[in-house]
Amino acid sequence: MKKRVFSGIQPTGDIHIGNYLAAIRHWAAMQDKYENIFCIVDLHAITVPQEPKVLKAKIREVSGLLIAAGIDPARSILFVQSHVSAHAELAWLLNCVIPMGWMQRMTQFKDKSQKQREQVTVGLFDYPSLMAADILLYDTDVVPVGEDQKQHVELARDTAQRFNSIYGETFVLPEPMIPDVGARIMGLDDPMKKMSKSESGSGHAINLLDPPEVIRGKIMRATTDSLREIRFDENRPGINNLLTIYQLFSGDNKAEIESRFEGKGYADFKKTLAEVVTEGLRPLQERYRELTAEPGRIDAILKDGADRARPAAEKTLKKVMDKIGLG
Ligand code: ATP
Ligand code: LTN
Numbered sequence: 001m002k003k004r005v006f007s008g009i010q011p012t013g014d015i016h017i018g019n020y021l022a023a024i025r026h027w028a029a030m031q032d033k034y035e036n037i038f039c040i041v042d043l044h045a046i047t048v049p050q051e052p053k054v055l056k057a058k059i060r061e062v063s064g065l066l067i068a069a070g071i072d073p074a075r076s077i078l079f080v081q082s083h084v085s086a087h088a089e090l091a092w093l094l095n096c097v098i099p100m101g102w103m104q105r106m107t108q109f110k111d112k113s114q115k116q117r118e119q120v121t122v123g124l125f126d127y128p129s130l131m132a133a134d135i136l137l138y139d140t141d142v143v144p145v146g147e148d149q150k151q152h153v154e155l156a157r158d159t160a161q162r163f164n165s166i167y168g169e170t171f172v173l174p175e176p177m178i179p180d181v182g183a184r185i186m187g188l189d190d191p192m193k194k195m196s197k198s199e200s201g202s203g204h205a206i207n208l209l210d211p212p213e214v215i216r217g218k219i220m221r222a223t224t225d226s227l228r229e230i231r232f233d234e235n236r237p238g239i240n241n242l243l244t245i246y247q248l249f250s251g252d253n254k255a256e257i258e259s260r261f262e263g264k265g266y267a268d269f270k271k272t273l274a275e276v277v278t279e280g281l282r283p284l285q286e287r288y289r290e291l292t293a294e295p296g297r298i299d300a301i302l303k304d305g306a307d308r309a310r311p312a313a314e315k316t317l318k319k320v321m322d323k324i325g326l327g
Pocket of ligand 2: 006007008009010131135143152
């Protein structure tokens with residue numbers, strides 16, 4: 001029996017190389033080893049304001065990018081969260097089990113609510129409960145995510161444990177899977193901040209659909225330091241981040257990379273990095289163009305995905321309702 005993988009991505013902003021290197025790339029590579037479900041989490045997206053037309057278009061764009069990055073709808077289930085109503089229903093039931101104090105400890109809520117101030121919604125606070133529902137509905141064993149989502153996956157696991165201890169064995173306990181390298185890609189304009197879709201600066205993130213000249217411009221302008229040596233060093237976050245991106249796109253090891261750039265300047269290194277990133281993204285961008293040229297293809301894949309996900313989700317929901325004494 002293969003273990004079950006579940007992960008999600010929000011259809012907001014532009015998908016960037018942080019999402020790709022820490023999450024999407026691994027999802028694609030793991031497909032044969034596991035049984036996979038990947039979800040476009042539109043209900044999570046609306047925890048902050050979204051323009052309806054843009055949201056609709058982004059759902060298709062993200063789905064297309066996942067397929068172009070190698071997620072194979074024949075081997076993995078790919079679907080949109082709001083197409084399976086059990087996600088919202090289980091989130092409510094979990095709301096009634098999760099202690100308020102657990103949610104108050106979530107660092108993502110603290111960060112995001114500081115930026116949003118008086119516009120913060122109850123949905124943003126409740127985000128981790130919906131995420132726990134996503135994971136627990138499918139008897140998930142493994143949740144591959146970037147470092148920033150570790151705390152949320154742990155909350156899902158704690159919630160499963162708490163529910164099981166109150167109502168008896170019900171949920172499988174999920175575990176986060178965080179990559180050793182590249183679990184937290186930093187912004188190019190500010191290497192102290194995580195690369196993020198919701199950050200607006202034009203030099204902040206490299207997006208998967210950026211053309212070569214845009215990629216090159218962003219990398220050439222990336223913040224580094226006034227030292228000269230091109231070496232992996234966590235105390236030098238700018239150059240360290242760029243080297244990590246180089247490492248992941250080239251597949252070379254750290255020693256090889258350091259010796260290749262010994263005695264070279266930052267400008268030379270940045271030019272080579274821009275080429276490696278451009279070449280690394282080229283096949284994905286070509287596949288994306290082909291895919292979006294076929295009208296209706298992505299919608300058909302998403303409908304099929306939801307139809308395949310729904311029975312498992314409804315079965316878990318029914319089991320949970322029975323245990324609680326509902327229905
Ligand atoms: P936002 O910053 O707007 O919340 P996001 O960029 O974090 O969005 P998500 O859709 O929330 O994007 O995340 C999708 C996946 O990408 C998750 O597994 C998340 O952990 C991972 N991820 C996001 N940003 C980074 C980053 N800078 N480095 C590594 N992984 C990341
Ligand atoms: N919160 C996640 C997206 C997400 C997710 C999930 C990831 C929603 N539900 C379930 C893994 C499993 C994020 O990346 N910001």
